[in-house]
Amino acid sequence: MDDFLVIDHVTKTFGAQRAVDDVSLAVSPGEAFSLLGPSGCGKTTLLRMIAGFERPDRGRILVAGQDITELPPEQRPVNTVFQNYALFPHLNVWENVAFGLRMGRRPREEIRSGVDRMLELVRLAEHARKRPAQLSGGQRQRVAIARALVNRPQVLLLDEPLAALDLKLRQHMLMELNTIHEQVGTTFIYVTHDQGEAMSLSNRIAVMNAGKVEQIDSPEHLYETPRSSFVATFIGDANFFTGKAVEMQHEGYVRVMIEGLGSPLVLSNGVVSSNQMLRLMVRPEKISLTLKRPLSGERVNAFPGVVEDSSYFGSHTRYRIRAGEHLITAQLQRSRFSGGEISPAHGTSVWMSFHPDEGRIVRLEDAA
Amino acid sequence: MKRSWIPSLITLGVVLFLFAPLVVLVANSFNASRFGGEWEGFTLNWYEKLWAAGEVWESLWITLKIAVSASLAAMVLGTLAAYALHRFRSWLQNVHHTLITLPLVMPDILMGISLLALFVLTGIETGLLTIWIAHVTFCLSFVTMVVLGRLQDFDFTLIDAARDLGATRAMAVKKVLLPLLLPGVLAGGLLAFTLSIDDYVITFFVSGPGTTTLPLRVASMMRTSRSLPMINALSTLLIASTFVLAVLSSRLQRRA
Ligand SMILES: Nc1ncnc2c1ncn2[C@@H]1O[C@H](COP(=O)(O)OP(=O)(O)OP(=O)(O)O)[C@@H](O)[C@H]1O
Ligand SMILES: [Mg+2]
Numbered sequence: 001m002d003d004f005l006v007i008d009h010v011t012k013t014f015g016a017q018r019a020v021d022d023v024s025l026a027v028s029p030g031e032a033f034s035l036l037g038p039s040g041c042g043k044t045t046l047l048r049m050i051a052g053f054e055r056p057d058r059g060r061i062l063v064a065g066q067d068i069t070e071l072p073p074e075q076r077p078v079n080t081v082f083q084n085y086a087l088f089p090h091l092n093v094w095e096n097v098a099f100g101l102r103m104g105r106r107p108r109e110e111i112r113s114g115v116d117r118m119l120e121l122v123r124l125a126e127h128a129r130k131r132p133a134q135l136s137g138g139q140r141q142r143v144a145i146a147r148a149l150v151n152r153p154q155v156l157l158l159d160e161p162l163a164a165l166d167l168k169l170r171q172h173m174l175m176e177l178n179t180i181h182e183q184v185g186t187t188f189i190y191v192t193h194d195q196g197e198a199m200s201l202s203n204r205i206a207v208m209n210a211g212k213v214e215q216i217d218s219p220e221h222l223y224e225t226p227r228s229s230f231v232a233t234f235i236g237d238a239n240f241f242t243g244k245a246v247e248m249q250h251e252g253y254v255r256v257m258i259e260g261l262g263s264p265l266v267l268s269n270g271v272v273s274s275n276q277m278l279r280l281m282v283r284p285e286k287i288s289l290t291l292k293r294p295l296s297g298e299r300v301n302a303f304p305g306v307v308e309d310s311s312y313f314g315s316h317t318r319y320r321i322r323a324g325e326h327l328i329t330a331q332l333q334r335s336r337f338s339g340g341e342i343s344p345a346h347g348t349s350v351w352m353s354f355h356p357d358e359g360r361i362v363r364l365e366d367a368a
Numbered sequence: 369m370k371r372s373w374i375p376s377l378i379t380l381g382v383v384l385f386l387f388a389p390l391v392v393l394v395a396n397s398f399n400a401s402r403f404g405g406e407w408e409g410f411t412l413n414w415y416e417k418l419w420a421a422g423e424v425w426e427s428l429w430i431t432l433k434i435a436v437s438a439s440l441a442a443m444v445l446g447t448l449a450a451y452a453l454h455r456f457r458s459w460l461q462n463v464h465h466t467l468i469t470l471p472l473v474m475p476d477i478l479m480g481i482s483l484l485a486l487f488v489l490t491g492i493e494t495g496l497l498t499i500w501i502a503h504v505t506f507c508l509s510f511v512t513m514v515v516l517g518r519l520q521d522f523d524f525t526l527i528d529a530a531r532d533l534g535a536t537r538a539m540a541v542k543k544v545l546l547p548l549l550l551p552g553v554l555a556g557g558l559l560a561f562t563l564s565i566d567d568y569v570i571t572f573f574v575s576g577p578g579t580t581t582l583p584l585r586v587a588s589m590m591r592t593s594r595s596l597p598m599i600n601a602l603s604t605l606l607i608a609s610t611f612v613l614a615v616l617s618s619r620l621q622r623r624a
Contacts (some may be wrong), residue, residue, distance in 0.1 A: 053528055073531040088531035090547050100533035151533065327514075 004029040004187055005050070005155050010059030012045055020164030021044040021211035022059075027155075027204075029064075032181050032188040036197035043191045044083075046208075047157050050189065051080045063154055071244050074103070078155040079148035083163060085140045087132040094119070094128040100151040117152040121183065122176075138169050145180065153188045162197060174200055175209070195235045199223075207231050222285075225269070228363045232281045239287075239328050240362075241280040248274055253356055256280055260324035264301035266359030279362050284331035286358035289319065289344060290351045302353040307344045319344065321352060328352060390607060397600035403593070414597040421598060425547035427585035431565055434581065438503035439511075445504070446511025446560075447553050449465070453512070454519040471509040479506065480573030487574060494576035502574045503567065507560035514559065518552030551620055558617045562610070 002276075003026035012020040020042040027033045035043045048054040050061055052073030059275070060069045068076050088096050101111040119125045121125065122142035132140055141161060146194035148156055155205045161168045161177075167265055174197060181188055181201075192198050198205050199219040207230075207368035215227045219235075226232035229240055266280060288294075294302050305323035319330045330352060344350050397415070401408040418424060453465055471479060483502050484494070492498055520543070530540035568583040575584060586602065589595040 051528075051532055053531075055453035072536075073528070076535055078532075080529070080532045082525055082529060084523070086523065086525040088526060088529070088544060090544075099530070099535075103530075103539060106542045147533065279470065 001027065003031075004031075004064060005189070006060075006062040007046070007050070008060040008062065009270055010041075010049060010056045010061065012049060012054060012056050018211045020049070020056075021214050023208075023211075024059075025206055025213060025216055027187060027189065030185050030187055031204065032190065032202045034190045034192060034202040034205040035208060036192055036195060036198040036205050037236070038043070038193055042210045042211040043208060044159055045195070047080070047159050047189065047191050050155070051078055051157055052076050077153055078157055079151050079153035079156040081141075081144045081148050081156070081161045083159045084160070085132075085144040085145055085164075087140060087147070089132055092129050092131055093124060093135070096132065097144055097147045097150050099147065104151070114150050118146040121149075121180065122146045137165050138173060139174060141152070141165065142176070145177075148182070149184060149186065153186060155189060157189050157191075159191045160193070161190075162192075162194075170197075177201060199235070207234060209234075226281065226359060226362055229279060229281065232360070235330075237284050237329060239282045239284065241282075241326070243278065243280060245274055245276045245278060254361075256359075261303055261326055262301075262352075264303075264359060265299070265356045266301075266361065267357055269361050281360045281362050282354055282358060284318065284329040285316070285333070287328070287330040287352050287354050289321075289330055289332065290353065291344075291348075293351050294353045299356060300353050301356065301359070302351050305350060305352055307346055307348045307350060309346060321350065323352070393600050394604045394607070396597065397604045399597070401597045402597060414601040418598045418601045421595075423580075424582075424585060424589075424598075424602065427580050427582045429608050430496070430579060431582040434499055434503055435561050435564040438500055438507050438547035438559045438564050441500075441504045442507035442511045442560045443553050443557040446508050446556060447515050447549065449508065450515035450519055453516060468509050468512050471506040474511070476567075477575050480570040483570065484573040494574055495579050498574040498576070499571055499579060499581065502570050503564045506567075506570065507564055510563060511553070511556035514556035515549060518549055522548060555617060555620050556612065558620070562613065 005027040007023055007025045010020060010023050011018065023046060025043075035046060037043055045054060049056050052068070052071060052075075056069060060067055062068065063077055078187040088099065091099070094115055096204075097115045098111050106114070122145055124139060124142055124146065125141060127135065132143065135143065141164075144161070145158075158177075164174050165173060177188075178201060188201075190198065190201055199222075204216060204217065204218055205222055207214045207222065209230050215222060215231045217225075222231060222235050224236075226235065229238070232238040232240075241258045241261065243256040245254050246257045246263060247255035248268070249255070249265070252268055253265050255263045255265050257263050258280070262277055264280070293304075294300055303323050305328065308320045308322050308327070310317055310319045311326070311364055315333070317332050319332070321328045321330060374388065395407075398410050398412070399407055400413065401409040449464070449468060453461055453468070479502075483498070483505070487494060487498050526544050526548075527540045530544045531537065535543060566588065567581075567585055571581050571584060580588070586599055589599055
C-alpha cells in the first residue's frame with residue numbers, strides 16, 4: 001500500500017485551543033477515507049489544512065510525494081465539497097461547474113466537453129441553465145460534487161456533504177457518492193460526525209477526539225476491535241465492565257474478575273498481564289438472553305439478571321437488564337425470545353450470555 | 369370583516385400632503401400667469417425662457433459633472449472602505465467606522481464650515497475641485513453604509529470555494545465578490561448621485577466664482593420674482609428625471 005496523501009505530525013492551535021493535535025495519517029490512492037468524530041473535534045480544521053485555507057503550526061502535508069504545506073489553495077491538486085455547498089449564486093449550474101476549468105485556462109472545447117460529461121455523471125444535464133437557488137438540496141449537492149470533480153483533483157475533500165439533507169435523501173446520496181467514487185476512482189476524504197455514513201462509504205476511518213486521532217481502521221475492525229472506550233461508544237453501542245485480569249490461559253484468553261458479576265473468559269488480545277486492571281467491552285447484540293442457564297459449558301459466559309425495561313425498534317428490541325449494580329444493554333434481532341416463545345417482560349429473571357470471542361479488552365483510560 | 373374607510377382616508381391625506389405642492393408646481397409651470405395665483409391659460413412660454421437661460425444650463429452641467437465624478441469616486445472608495453471595515457477588526461477600524469458614519473449625522477452646515485476652514489487653511493482655492501472633494505466626503509459615507517450592509521450578507525466561503533477551484537485571491541474578488549456586491553455598489557452610487565445633485569448647504573460654503581451649481585443657481589433666481597415661473601419649469605423637468613432615476617434604483621435594489 002503506497003501512501004498518497006500523507007499527514008505528518010500536523011498540529012494547529014487557535015489561541016489556547018489545540019484544534020488538531022499532532023495528527024498523522026496516510027491515505028492510499030483511490031481510497032475512500034473518513035474522518036469521524038464528534039462536533040468540535042477538529043475534522044473541519046484538518047480538512048481546511050489539506051485544502052490550504054489554514055496553515056499548520058507544525059507538521060507537513062504531502063500529496064503524491066509532493067510537500068504542499070506551503071502552497072496556496074489554488075495551487076493544490078485537491079478540491080473541496082463544502083458543507084453548505086458554497087455554489088456561486090450569480091452563475092448557473094453549467095458556469096458553476098466550469099469555474100475551475102476556466103480558472104485553469106483550459107481550452108474552450110475541453111471546458112465544454114468536461115462540464116457536459118460531469119453534469120451527465122451527476123445526472124444534472126437538463127438543469128444546466130438553472131441558478132443554484134432554483135435547485136433542490138440534493139441537486140445543489142450534486143452540483144458541488146461536479147464542480148469539484150471536473151478539475152480531476154488528486155484528492156477530493158468532502159466536509160459533511162450530507163448534513164443539510166433529510167434522512168431519505170441522505171441515504172440516497174450516500175449510494176450516489178459510492179457510485180461516483182467507483183466511477184472516478186479519486187481519493188475521497190470524507191468528514192462526518194455520523195458513524196453510519198462513515199461506515200457505509202469508506203475503506204478506512206480515522207476516529208478523532210479532541211484534536212487527536214484515536215484509531216485508524218476499517219469499519220469492521222473499528223466495530224469489532226475498538227482500541228478505546230471512546231471509539232467503542234462512538235461507533236455503535238457498548239457495555240463496559242471494569243475488572244482485574246485473574247487467570248491467563250494459554251490459548252490467548254484471559255479470565256476477568258468483575259465485581260458483582262463474576263469472572264467471564266474473554267480474548268486477551270495479547271495485551272494483558274496478570275492482576276492488571278482493565279476494561280471489558282461487549283456489544284449489546286452479542287449478548288443472548290435465555291430463561292434457563294445455557295448448557296454450552298465452560299466456554300460461554302453467563303450471568304443472571306432481571307429485565308428492567310425494553311424498547312421495541314421494529315428491526316430489533318432493546319433490553320436493559322439489572323445484575324447487581326450493573327445495568328446491561330442487550331439487543332435482540334427478533335422480537336421472539338430465543339429461550340421460549342415470549343419476550344421477557346419487565347421483572348422477568350433471565351440469563352445473559354456471550355461467547356468469549358465477543359468480549360473485547362479496551363484501553364483503560366478513565367477507570368482506576 | 370367590515371371594511372373601514374379610515375385607512376383609505378389616511379392614505380389619501382398622505383398622498384395629498386406629499387404631492388399637492390408638486391401638482392401646484394407642475395401646473396404653474398404651464399400657467400400663463402406670472403405669479404401663479406390663478407389659472408390664466410396654458411403656455412410653454414416658461415420652458416422657452418428656460419431653454420434660453422444659458423446660465424441655468426451651465427449650472428446644470430457643473431452639477432452633473434460633480435455628481436457623476438463624485439459618486440463614481442465614492443463608489444470606489446466606499447467599497448474599499450466597507451471591505452476594510454468588514455474584514456478587519458481593530459481599534460483603528462472602530463475609529464474608521466465612527467469617522468465614516470460621522471457625515472451621516474453631522475449637520476450639513478457644520479460640514480460646510482469645517483470644510484471651508486480646511487480649504488482656507490491649506491490654501492486651496494474654492495471652485496470645482498473643492499466642491500468635488502466636499503461631495504465625495506459625504507457621498508462616501510452613504511456608499512460605505514450600503515455596501516457594508518451587502519457585505520454582512522455575503523458568504524465568504526464563496527471566496528474559499530473560488531480559490532479552491534484555482535482562482536488567485538485577486539481573481540476570486542473579481543469573479544465572485546465584485547459581481548455579487550455590484551448591485552449594492554450601484555445602489556449606493558445612485559443614492560450618492562441624488563444627494564450630490566441637490567446639495568445646497570455644503571456646496572454653498574465651498575463653491576467659488578464661476579462654479580454655481582444648480583441648487584445655488586435656483587436659490588439666487590428665487591430672489592427675483594421674474595424668474596419664478598422658470599424655476600417651476602426647471603423643477604418639473606427635475607421631478608420627471610428624478611422619477612426615472614427612482615424607478616431605476618428600485619429595480620436595481622430588487623435585483624440585489
Ligand atoms: N478560525 C477559528 N478560530 C478559532 N477557533 C476555531 C477556528 N476554527 C475552529 N476553531 C475551533 O477549533 C475546534 C475544532 O473546530 P472544527 O471546526 O475543526 O471542528 P469539527 O470537528 O469540524 O466540528 P463540527 O462537527 O461541529 O463541524 C473547535 O473547538 C472550534 O471552536
Ligand atoms: Mg466541521
